[in-house]
Every structure is written in structure tokens, then in C-alpha cells.
Amino acid sequence: MLQQPDRGAADHIFAVYGMLLDMYFSMSLQEIVHLKVADHLSEGPQSVEVLAKQVGVQADMLALHMRTMCSKDIFVEIEEGVFAHTERSRYLQTDIPCSLVSVSELIRSDSQRAVWTPEALAYSIRTGKSAFEHILGENLWSFLGTHPEDLAIANGAVVTLSDSLNEVIAEVLDLTDRRSFVDVGGGDGSFLATLLSKYPETTGALLEVPPMIENVKAQEFISELAGRYTYHSGDFLEGVPEGGDAYLLKEILTHWNDEACLKILNNCRKAMAPAGRLYVIEYILQTPPAKFTPYLVTGLIHRQWFDEDYQRTVPQLQRLLEQAGFEVVSHTPTSTDDSILTAQVRA
Ligand SMILES: C[S@@+](CC[C@H](N)C(=O)[O-])C[C@H]1O[C@@H](n2cnc3c(N)ncnc32)[C@H](O)[C@@H]1O
Incomplete structure (x- = not known):
């Protein structure tokens, strides 16, 4: 007799069917963003x-796409055929802080689509090597160096994804007994600026590679925090600014292999003031993950780009920190999927 799946099976089948279709949902969303709706x-x-x-399209087609977006709280249909913003869709506007337009345009760009084909995935999963280099013939950094439009989009995406977390992380990162912060590989410098605004009696130093320092210099907060905020161009594999009592490594270790991480951690330990503390702030891998987080897909994206990328578990990070002469004193979750590991030099 023909076996029909029961009701429970149908739920599972439709749930997985929905996941298989997520790619088309994302493409529809990217098109709506690109049209600047x-x-x-x-x-x-x-x-x-x-x-x-x-926006120069057909109304019935646009309505189809918009209603699909509405099903996930991106826009709302307030009456038949009339659409409005939701809290979520506001971040799809172009000129607002933490706009997601660059993120969407990055995913939609030719170079990124080229490394998310079945052939590109088959290559990376079989070889463990960068599909980006295999397909585009050069690494991501040299590609961005000769494609200024892609570089601007990629920088915009990084700034949005990083800045959107500044406040929520600062909320739970307790630096009350610290006086001098060093943000190692501090990106656009906004996280350090957020911390200096929260703790008015403190000073901060940012370490970055020379091109990033040029961006940091142009930020408004540099004049607002004059006298308290210094920036240093350098290489954290070689050394970091000295004398701080709070060293921040936000989204740094995850991009480096153990050997490089040990160099960075040892440099922080040697540079810090007595009783200094180190704060590792990044997504910490759970095995198996308790829930879906965009960081899991970000991990896949990084492995399409690079030969190496490392999301680590607490014990893996703890081992690295111990090898570099630290001991972990606390593990603080945040309301995002990032965690904070606080460490001090082992006595
Ligand atoms: C993933 S980003 C994180 C930026 C920032 N901490 C944040 O959370 O937004 C990594 C940063 O490390 C910087 N970086 C990479 N190699 C570096 C090096 N050798 N020395 C100093 N900074 C470096 C990059 O320029 C980049 O801004």
C-alpha cells in the first residue's frame, strides 16, 4: 500500500522546503533593496x-515581492496595495546609520555571486581552499585593491555590521575599574569611541593598519574626544600600544590561525599595565549550535573567501589564552550572538 507521510512529516518537509527557498527570498530582498524601494x-x-x-517596475510584480517581504516583517501592507515601513525595513534605506544597503549590495555583487555557485562550493568543500582565489585568480584583498566600488561596498558592510553592535556590547562590557583602553585592530574606531563616551574619565588608543587609520582620522568623534583618543598605525603581529589596562580584541582572533593568535595575545600581555585585562569579543562556537545565528553563515562566507578562518569554542579559546600566559576570569554573553571572554595574566 502507498505510504503517505503523516502530518508531522509534512511539517518537516515544508520547513526544509522553506529553507531551500531562502536563497530566492534573499534574492528578492536584494532586488527590492537595489531598486531603493x-x-x-x-x-x-x-x-x-x-x-x-x-522605481520603474511593474506594479503587480512589485506587490508580489513586497508581500513576500511583509511575511517576515520587512515592510507592512497597511491596506490592500499600500505599503509602509516597519522597524526592520527602515534599515534598508540608503542614508541612515547602520543602513544594510551595502551588505545587500555586497551579497549581490558579481564577485560574491561568482563564489556562491555550485561549482565554487564544490571546490571549497572538496579542497578546503579559497573559492575566491580559485575563481577570481587573486585573493580578496588584492581584488578589493583594484576594484574601488567593491571596496566601498565591502567597507560599508563591515561598518554597518560592526557599528550596529557597539552599544549592545558596551552595555554588558564592564570597564568600571579600567582607565586606559587599547582597541587592537579597532576597525573604524567607533567601538572605542562608544566606550570612551560611556566612561568619561578614561583614555583610549586604537591600533590599525595604515589605510584604516586614514578612515579613523576623518571620523567626527576624533575631535569630540580630543586629548583622550589616540590612533596608531602598526601591525598587531609585531606589537601593540603599551601601558593600557584594558586590551580589546573584537572580531580579531576568529580570522587568525593559532600561531598568529598566540603572537597577538603575547604582544597584548607584554604591553599591558600590571593588573591589565584582556577582552576577547567575538562569536563563540557552540558544538552543536543551540540555534541558528547569521554568524554560522558568515563562517561559510569566510571559507569561500579564505583558506583559513576560525570560529572557536570556549575551551579552544581558553587553551589559546592559557598558552599565552592568561587565565579566563569570566564569559559574558551579550544580547547579540557575540560573547565576551575576560582574561588576566596568570600569576
Ligand atoms: C574583522 S575586523 C574587526 C574590526 C573591529 N575590531 C570591529 O570589531 O569592528 C579586523 C580588523 O583587523 C585589522 N587588521 C588586520 N590585520 C591587522 C594587523 N596585522 N595589525 C593591525 N590591524 C590589523 C583590519 O584592518 C580590520 O579592521
Whole structure:
């Protein structure tokens, strides 16, 4: 007799079917972002006919895409054929802090699509090597060096994803008894600026590679925090600014192999003031993961780009820290998927 799946099986089948379709949902969302529909809703709700004229597409097609977005709280259909922003869709506008437009455009860019084909995935999963280099013939950094548009989009994406977490991490990162912060590989410098604003009696030093320092110099907070904020161009594999009592490694160790991590950690230990502390802030891998987090897919993206990338578990990070002469004193989760491991020099 023909065996039919029961109700429970149908639920599972449809759940997995939905996951297989996630790629098309994402592509639809990317197209809506690319058309700048969100910008046309910034002044208030709008009918799909007017929106379609503004962005130069067919109204019935746009309505199909918009309703699919609404099912995940991206835009809301307030009456039939009239759409408005939700808290989520606001971040799809172009000129707002933490806009997701660069992130969407990065995913949609030719170079990224080239490394997310079945052939590219088959290559990386079989060889463990960078599909980016295999397909585009050069590594990501040299590619970005000769493609300024891609570089601007990639920088915008990094800044959004990093800045959006500054406040939530600063909320749980307790630096009350610290006076001098060093942000090692501090990116655009905004995290350090957030911490200096939260702790007015402190000073901070940022270490970055020379091109990033040029970006940091241009930031508004540099003049606002004059006298308290210094920036240093250098290489954390060689050394880090001395004398701080709080060394921050935010989204750093995850990109380096154990040998390089030990160099960075040892440099921090040697440079820090007596009773200094080290704060490792990044996604900490759970095996198996308790829930889905975008960081899991970010890990896959990094392995399409690079031969190496390391999301580590608490015991793995703990071992590295111990090898570099530290002991972990606390593990603090944040309201995002990042955690903070606090360490001090082992007595
Ligand atoms: C993933 S980003 C993290 C940036 C920042 N900590 C954040 O959380 O937004 C890694 C940073 O390390 C910097 N970096 C890479 N190699 C470096 C090196 N050898 N010395 C100093 N900084 C470096 C990069 O320029 C980049 O800004």
C-alpha cells in the first residue's frame, strides 16, 4: 500500500522546503533593496502603483515581492496595495546609520555571486581552499585593491555590521575599574569611541593598519574626544600600544590561525599595565549550535573567501589564552550572538 507521510512529516518537509527557498527570498530582498524601494517609503506609506512608477517596475510584480517581504516583517501592507515601513525595513534605506544597503549590495555583487555557485562550493568543500582565489585568480584583498566600488561596498558592510553592535556590547562590557583602553585592530574606531563616551574619565588608543587609520582620522568623534583618543598605525603581529589596562580584541582572533593568535595575545600581555585585562569579543562556537545565528553563515562566507578562518569554542579559546600566559576570569554573553571572554595574566 502507498505510504503517505503523516502530518508531522509534512511539517518537516515544508520547513526544509522553506529553507531551500531562502536563497530566492534573499534574492528578492536584494532586488527590492537595489531598486531603493525603502527610500521611497521614507516619507510615509505609499501605494504600490506609485512606488512602481518611482522605481520603474511593474506594479503587480512589485506587490508580489513586497508581500513576500511583509511575511517576515520587512515592510507592512497597511491596506490592500499600500505599503509602509516597519522597524526592520527602515534599515534598508540608503542614508541612515547602520543602513544594510551595502551588505545587500555586497551579497549581490558579481564577485560574491561568482563564489556562491555550485561549482565554487564544490571546490571549497572538496579542497578546503579559497573559492575566491580559485575563481577570481587573486585573493580578496588584492581584488578589493583594484576594484574601488567593491571596496566601498565591502567597507560599508563591515561598518554597518560592526557599528550596529557597539552599544549592545558596551552595555554588558564592564570597564568600571579600567582607565586606559587599547582597541587592537579597532576597525573604524567607533567601538572605542562608544566606550570612551560611556566612561568619561578614561583614555583610549586604537591600533590599525595604515589605510584604516586614514578612515579613523576623518571620523567626527576624533575631535569630540580630543586629548583622550589616540590612533596608531602598526601591525598587531609585531606589537601593540603599551601601558593600557584594558586590551580589546573584537572580531580579531576568529580570522587568525593559532600561531598568529598566540603572537597577538603575547604582544597584548607584554604591553599591558600590571593588573591589565584582556577582552576577547567575538562569536563563540557552540558544538552543536543551540540555534541558528547569521554568524554560522558568515563562517561559510569566510571559507569561500579564505583558506583559513576560525570560529572557536570556549575551551579552544581558553587553551589559546592559557598558552599565552592568561587565565579566563569570566564569559559574558551579550544580547547579540557575540560573547565576551575576560582574561588576566596568570600569576
Ligand atoms: C574583522 S575586523 C574587526 C574590526 C573591529 N575590531 C570591529 O570589531 O569592528 C579586523 C580588523 O583587523 C585589522 N587588521 C588586520 N590585520 C591587522 C594587523 N596585522 N595589525 C593591525 N590591524 C590589523 C583590519 O584592518 C580590520 O579592521
